[in-house]
Amino acid sequence: MPELPEVETVVCELRDEISGDSISSVDVFRSNPIVQGDLEAFQQQLSGRTFHDVTRRAKYLIFHLQPSGYMVAHMRMTGKFIVTEPLAEPEKYNRVWFHLGSGRLMIFDDVRCFGTLEFYEKLDDSKALCKLGIEPFADDLNANYFISQLVSSTREVKSILLDQKIIAGLGNIYVSEILFRSKINPRRSAGKIRKTEWSEIIKFTQEVLGEAIENNGTTISDFRRVDDKTGKFQQFLKVYDKNEQPCPDCGVPIQRIVQQQRSTFFCPECQR
DNA sequence: AGCGGAACCTGTCGGC
């Protein structure tokens, strides 16, 4: 489900739905490995608190609780949050139920159980959050941010853009799209990317993510609507999953390669 | 430092 635009969408929807609602109790149908740390402590820490706000940091969801504390969540590949009227029985991949004071249910559903839920009294206590790099829409993100730390780096530029410690929130799909629009070959060494090229990468990062956020819901954000495969998302992607298909700009076949055990798609003609 | 590989889990799809 999630790259940053999908997380942003979910965060906004959840904020509208649950802000002000309280948690009366928490049912866990399968904790391993979703709920981090002691399960009973987690249930106890959440029960009785109220959702005050929901925000995003990179691909993490942060549930602000009152009178104190935070639930930090990550949906990984297949996690989902659903707010619904009460159900009699958990559905197959429901992992956690949050019973809300309003009588509704917030469900964390996750086929693959890669997702994570953690409670923290203070956000600084989350090591994962502390390690994250700059947000793609941060005001102080500029070419020098990359150049200053990558002058002599031989790492491939794709690896840099996926590195959450450097820039936090980009995922495999959008990195292919960003580098295509930037006309940069994903295998280029980061240290050899010129300042003007970094500026292009930043510009197109914000453009691609912005478009995806605007098109939320019809992108990949909802497996329940996955039958709608010919929706806007397919039109939106220019290279991802387009192996052997003609480049929309020059007609040369898009190439699929593997970098860091992940698929990369690019145009060998346009991207230098 | 930074790479590759494996791991966490389950489902789906294509080839034989």
Add this chain to the structure above:
DNA sequence: TGCCGACAGGTTCCGC
């Protein structure tokens, strides 16, 4: 039809 391997949008850990 049935089995088997490859693959899936993320992150972390380990060894070299």
